[in-house]
Amino acid sequence: MTIQLSRPVLRQTAAVLLLGLTAACGDAPTSATPSRLAPSDAPAHAVYTVGDTTVSTFVYTPLLGTSQGFAGGHQLTMPAGAVCDPLTSGYGPELWDAGCLPLLTPMVFTARSWTDAAGRPHLTFSPDVRFVPGTTVTLRLKDKTAAITEGSAIVWCPTGQLTCVDEARTDPTLATYRDPNTLFVYRRLKHFSGYNVVVDRSGEEPISDTGFGF
Structure with a gap:
């Protein structure tokens, strides 16, 4: 036997079913919060100053890489796939x-970027990470005096220490190059932390980090 339902009854039945589906969706568990920043959640590029220091935030996307500019005209190039996962990679020379x-x-x-009393630029990055061997991350610091002075170098200043290290002394691939035309000094990086420029230091070590910043 076939039962025929009137149109009002059909409308009421559909409404009940729709309410049931809505309630079921509301009871469904939400997805877990991602442990790292998802592209849609990435904050916009931010720049602000604190005292003598300019602070910049930027997002590195492994599939795309990034070319980033900073206060003072400094530049950073990070290719795709260049950053080691800090949860598993470890850190240190x-x-x-x-x-x-x-x-x-x-x-x-x-x-964080600033210029010290001698006119030398400083640039620090956080968090500290290292880069995938075989990739080339390049830091370019704008410094007219250093760019035209033989012996100038971009040195590494480890986080929390007062002295800096010319890494090219033990690793020639980290040598500093000068470009008098663009007024940049530049070199490859194998890791993030702090860097600053020294001019014609005549081979003296250690190098004091005389910058301020915060």
């Missing part, structure tokens, strides 16, 4: 050339 698992999700970095 003994690991600069060790293999690592590359970072797969976007990551936010903070850069």
Whole structure:
């Protein structure tokens, strides 16, 4: 036997079914919060000053890489797939050339730049990470005097220490190059932390980090 339903009854039945589906969706568990920044959640590029220091935040996306500019005209180029996953890679001079698992999700970095009393630029990055061996991350610092002075170098200033190191002394691939035409000094980086320029230091070590910043 076939039962025929009137139109009002059909409309009421459809409404009940729709309410049931809506309630079921509301009870469904939400997805877990991602452990790293997703592209849609990435904050916009931010720049602000604190005292003598300009602070910049930027997002590195492993699939795309980034070319980033900073106060003072400084530039950073990071190719795709260049950052080691900090959760598994470790950090320190003994690991600069060790293999690592590359970072797969976007990551936010903070850069702080300032100029010391001698006119030398300083640029620090956080968090500290190292880069995938075989990739080339390049830092360019704008410094007219350094760019035209033989012996100038971009030196590494480890986080929390008062002295800096010319890494090219033990690793020629980290040598500093000068471009008098563009007024840049530049070199490859194998890791993030702090960097500043020294001019014609005549081979003296250690190099004091005389900058201020914060």
